[in-house]
Amino acid sequence: MSGDRTVLGLVGSPNKEGLTNQLVSAALESAAQAGAAVELVQMSDYVVNACRDCLPWVCLKNLKCTYEDENFEILSQKILNCGGLVLGTPVYWMDTSAMVRYLFLKMFRVFAMSRPLMGLPAFGIAIAGGTGNGLAFGLRPVYHFFQVMQMRALEPVPATRFDLDQAVNRAKELGHEIAGMTGKRHSFDSWEECLLWYDRLPYIGSNRAAERRLLAAITSEAVPEGRKSDIDGDLARADVLAASGRSLDSMTEISKVVNSSSKILSEK
Ligand SMILES: Cc1cc2nc3c(=O)[nH]c(=O)nc-3n(C[C@H](O)[C@H](O)[C@H](O)COP(=O)(O)O)c2cc1C
Structure with a gap:
């Protein structure tokens, strides 16, 4: 439902009370203050199974995983029906957590061709809570997901334990902004415009x-x-x-x- 006004926050950490939760919650609190309905989901309650590569590739037509995966069904429906998405991941070895990757891979397989998320406002948060290495690299898979789906991504939030307060404040600012974007899709006029939009975003192209x-x-x-x-x-x-x-x-x-x-x- 592209008219939905709910901002969905996904916490992609197995640690429900950790820094990922703190950052996503800050974004949602701010979105709620700006008038949006909000829903926070702990992805650890809905860990998606690995894509088993159905052959023939029928899930792209059925718009449903070919194999039994209740967690994927629940998560994908929440994403498809929200009005704005905040996705937070801990940085693990300069990458996202595995549960976030499993969700992306299955979302690609089932929905990348039909693109039901086109124009959905979204932003990603990656918390490199240890050394701080990977604060930008951890965002790449998240924004690759947004871009393949042609979602309207806002600036990413790279976070470390050394600048947590600033990152929380940035998450709040973006939470406020995304609240104002719910209720309609913000689709690109062309694929080329979408590609350039993502090229202009900070951090995700960092070497x-x-x-x-x-x-x-x-x-x-x-x-x-x-x-x-x-x-x-x-x-x-x-x-x-x-x-x-x-x-x-x-x-x-x-x-x-x-x-x-x-x-x-x-x-x-
Ligand atoms: C398997 C694993 C790999 C990690 N790799 C990194 C890393 O590359 N860079 C970093 O700064 N922190 C790394 N960390 C630390 C986490 O980013 C940190 O604990 C973060 O706070 C986790 O988010 P959470 O508090 O929401 O669980 C790693 C932690 C684990 C468990």
Whole structure:
């Protein structure tokens, strides 16, 4: 139902009270304050089975998994019928959790050809709650899912434990924004427009060096004023090295900043 005003929040972590839940809940609270109906779903209550590749490929016509999978049926119906989607995943080895991937793969198989989610407003949150590595890479599969489905994605929220408060605030801002987009679809005029829309979104096209640079900025920013002088490495120098083509030296400098900042923050 494309006219639905409910913002659906999916928590893709097995830890129901963890940081993913905190971020998705913040987005939904804000959406509710902005007048939307909201529903939070713990994906760990509905873990989807692996796609078994039905041959012949009939699920794309039946719009239903060929095999018994009640959890997929429940989750996919909630997604198909919502008016806006907030999808949160923990970052596991620079990727999403497995339960999030299983859902995407089955959604692709059943719905990618008919695209019933076209124009649905959505945004993704990835929480790299350990070292912070993967804060951007973890968002990629989420936005790949949105893009294949031609959903109208808002900016992603990369989050770490070092900038959690800012990430929560960003999730709230986007929760407010998505609430105002429910009730109708925001489809692209063409496939090309959709591709360019996704190319313009921040973070998801980051390479490893850019992601590490982002993490260095976040960790060094989180270091208390009185300890800033203890940070080893210099981001301005790293940028100069990168600009002059000395990528390895730049990356080494960036790592010094990340490692020394993380060490200081772990002492707090
Ligand atoms: C299998 C596994 C892999 C992980 N990989 C990463 C990682 O690549 N980067 C990172 O910053 N944290 C990593 N973590 C830490 C989680 O991102 C962190 O615990 C996060 O808070 C989990 O979300 P939750 O609190 O909602 O459960 C990993 C945790 C697990 C269990």
